[in-house]
Amino acid sequence: MRLPDVSTNVLTTSLTGLAGDPGGPATRGVRLRRGAAVAAMVLGACAGGALLRWVGHPAPLWAAAALLLGSAATAFAAARSPPAAAWR
Secondary structure, eight states, X not given: OOOTTOOOHHHHHHHHHHHHOOOSGGGHHHHHHHXXXXXXXXXXXXXXXXXXXXXXXXXXXXXXHHHXXXXXXXXXXXXXXXXXXXXX
């Protein structure tokens, strides 16, 4: 599938960063975060493909909308919490 307006910059940057890290204890957290980002992108692509194939065309869009709504609600709640007042 070809999507001309969607760049693969995030995925290739994460993979290049994983391959280019020299290692060591200081970069362990960075490697773990980049690996988790790549795994999340692969799992999201597989879940979207499965929804598209076995449920129907609108299913991945509804799933993305639900995730977006959940993320927005979580961010709103976190911004209204008392510890967030120090950032205002």
